Each structure stands twice: as C-alpha cells, then as structure tokens.
Amino acid sequence: MQTLDKIVVTGGGRGIGAAAARRFARSDRWVGVTWAHDEAAALEVVADIGRAGGQGAAIRADVGTDAGIDALFEAVDRVPGALRVLVNCAGTTGGVASVFDWSRERFEATFAVNVFGLAMACRGAALRMARSRGGEGGAIVNVGSTAGRVGSAGEWGHYAASKGAVDTLSIGLGRELAADGVRVVCVAPGLTDTGLHAANGMPDRALRMAAMVPMRRAADPDEVARAIVWVASEEASYLTATVVTVGGGL
Numbered sequence: 001m002q003t004l005d006k007i008v009v010t011g012g013g014r015g016i017g018a019a020a021a022r023r024f025a026r027s028d029r030w031v032g033v034t035w036a037h038d039e040a041a042a043l044e045v046v047a048d049i050g051r052a053g054g055q056g057a058a059i060r061a062d063v064g065t066d067a068g069i070d071a072l073f074e075a076v077d078r079v080p081g082a083l084r085v086l087v088n089c090a091g092t093t094g095g096v097a098s099v100f101d102w103s104r105e106r107f108e109a110t111f112a113v114n115v116f117g118l119a120m121a122c123r124g125a126a127l128r129m130a131r132s133r134g135g136e137g138g139a140i141v142n143v144g145s146t147a148g149r150v151g152s153a154g155e156w157g158h159y160a161a162s163k164g165a166v167d168t169l170s171i172g173l174g175r176e177l178a179a180d181g182v183r184v185v186c187v188a189p190g191l192t193d194t195g196l197h198a199a200n201g202m203p204d205r206a207l208r209m210a211a212m213v214p215m216r217r218a219a220d221p222d223e224v225a226r227a228i229v230w231v232a233s234e235e236a237s238y239l240t241a242t243v244v245t246v247g248g249g250l
Contacts, residue, residue, distance in 0.1 A: 190247025
C-alpha cells in the first residue's frame with residue numbers, strides 16, 4: 001500500500017485555508033481538508049487537489065469541540081503514512097462587537113475555535129509527529145492575525161484577543177517541541193480579501209480599510225498561502241517559535 005506524506009488544513013474549504021490546501025497538492029501527498037458548515041466548498045478544494053495530482057479528503061470536523069478534534073485525527077490515522085504538516089486555519093471572528101456588546105458567551109465561542117480547538121489540534125499533531133512519541137517530525141503552522149497585535153478596536157476585540165493567544169501559544173509550543181523535530185510557526189495575515197468580511201456584514205471592509213495598509217491594498221488569500229507553504233517546507237527548516245507577519249507593512 002502506498003504511503004503518503006499527510007497534511008491537514010483545518011478550515012481548508014474557504015479563504016486562506018483553501019488557497020493553502022491547493023498549494024500543498026502533490027502526487028506524494030494526502031491533504032485533509034476540514035469543514036464544519038460547507039461540505040460543498042471543501043469537496044471542491046479536494047477535487048482541485050486531485051486535478052493537481054494529489055490525494056485528499058474532506059473531513060467533517062468542528063474543531064471547536066472535542067468530538068470534532070477526535071473525528072479529525074481518526075480520519076488522519078486511517079490514511080497510511082506520516083503526518084508531516086498541520087495548518088490550523090479554522091477560525092471565527094465571533095461577530096462584530098464593541099466593548100459595550102461584549103459577553104462571556106461571545107468570548108467563549110470565539111476562543112473555543114481559535115484557541116482551545118487550535119491547541120487541541122496542536123496536541124494531536126504533536127503526539128503523531130514528535131520523535132519521542134515515535135513520529136518523524138513535522139511542522140505546525142498556526143494562522144494568526146495582525147489583529148492580535150493591533151487589537152481591532154471597536155470591531156473584533158474579542159477576536160484580536162484570541163489571535164494574540166495564538167501568537168503566544170505558537171512561540172511556547174515551538175520552543176517545547178524544537179528538540180522533538182517539530183517546528184511551530186504562526187503566520188499572521190493582515191487585511192486579506194476573503195469572504196470573512198461579507199460574512200460579518202461588511203462586504204466593503206477590505207476595500208475600505210486598504211488605505212491603512214502601507215502597500216495600500218488587501219492581500220489575496222494566495223499571497224498568504226504561499227507564506228504558509230514555505231513556512232511548512234524544508235526551506236524554512238531553521239524557523240520555529242516565531243510569528244511571521246504577512247501584512248503588507250502592518
């Protein structure tokens with residue numbers, strides 16, 4: 001039976017995750033694409049991976065829950081080969097809210113996916129990648145945001161707080177796993193032209209905020225995906241426990 005290098009992209013059915021999943025496609029790779037709400041989009045990404053010569057699967061897994069994390073790794077373990085890369089791209093903004101609209105429930109829902117789910121996915125990958133656990137090493141790429149540094153005042157402060165946690169977690173975990181052959185890097189996109197803005201009721205947000213970016217435009221998702229794929233590759237073999245900002249100068 002053929003064994004493949006296994007790559008998982010959570011939230012790989014849309015936006016940056018979809019662009020990254022497509023870029024990972026190669027004949028010696030299997031790419032798992034998780035979805036929670038839009039199976040059709042995930043299946044289209046998997047079809048593109050197949051057209052590029054790779055193999056893959058759409059995995060139903062709400063990573064904000066323990067059951068979703070279990071479903072993810074059960075699917076991964078059924079495929080022969082070693083888990084080489086985990087990209088944690090699944091995320092939620094938690095909706096637009098100023099401090100006057102904050103609630104414990106909003107923070108809990110946002111952190112459930114962006115921090116708790118991401119952390120448990122990192123744990124699952126580490127158990128399979130770490131040399132001390134019988135693994136062959138690998139790379140974990142956590143998709144953060146420049147919001148974690150600038151704060152997203154008045155709109156997504158709760159989301160920004162969760163992404164600040166992703167920065168910190170990535171640095172600490174990268175240092176913890178470095179001697180085990182596992183690199184951990186946070187890629188932090190800035191303003192990016194995805195469906196996220198329209199989903200939050202602000203379809204013109206990327207265009208409206210472009211003037212605040214030194215390069216005067218939003219990123220295309222593929223520009224961020226290229227950074228993710230590079231960070232995960234052997235070309236970045238000495239890069240770990242750090243945050244790589246892809247923000248057009250932000």
